[in-house]
Amino acid sequence: MEERLIKRLMAVIKCRVCGRHYEVDNVNILSHDQDLWFLSAICPACRTRCLIAAIVKEGRVPEVITDLTEAELDRFRNAAKLTADDVLDMHNFLDNFAGDFSRLFSQN
Numbered sequence: 001m002e003e004r005l006i007k008r009l010m011a012v013i014k015c016r017v018c019g020r021h022y023e024v025d026n027v028n029i030l031s032h033d034q035d036l037w038f039l040s041a042i043c044p045a046c047r048t049r050c051l052i053a054a055i056v057k058e059g060r061v062p063e064v065i066t067d068l069t070e071a072e073l074d075r076f077r078n079a080a081k082l083t084a085d086d087v088l089d090m091h092n093f094l095d096n097f098a099g100d101f102s103r104l105f106s107q108n
Contacts, residue, residue, distance in 0.1 A: 003029050006037055010052060015043035 007027045014021055022041040030038040030051075039052040066073070097104075 006032075006039070006054075006056060009056065010039055010041060010054065013041070013052070015046060015048055016050065017048045018043060018046040020045040 004024075006029060007024045010027045011022050011024045020043055023044050026042045026044055028040050030040055032038065035055050035057045037052075037054045037056055039054065040049060041052060042049050068076070
């Protein structure tokens with residue numbers, strides 16, 4: 001498994017002292033043997049150092065559980081990817097949205 005991916009996986013772990021997530025740049029791979037990885041991480045907030053032993057297995061992709069139909073899955077699978085501008089547009093919309101759904105849906 002690629003070391004960069006292991007670091008990103010470990011960055012979702014929270015510091016036991018202050019609860020902040022570790023950052024990828026603060027995770028160091030010490031060694032690994034097959035599926036067993038040894039890492040160290042330093043909390044960016046409180047500077048606490050921790051040692052991590054993780055078993056990371058490559059294998060089958062987990063089954064996706066969804067209530068979407070196959071047609072809906074295909075439609076979204078082939079849809080254009082969201083851009084930073086799309087996210088910014090939605091942020092601006094929600095920032096100015098007063099919660100009046102009746103007025104929103106009655107507009108043409």
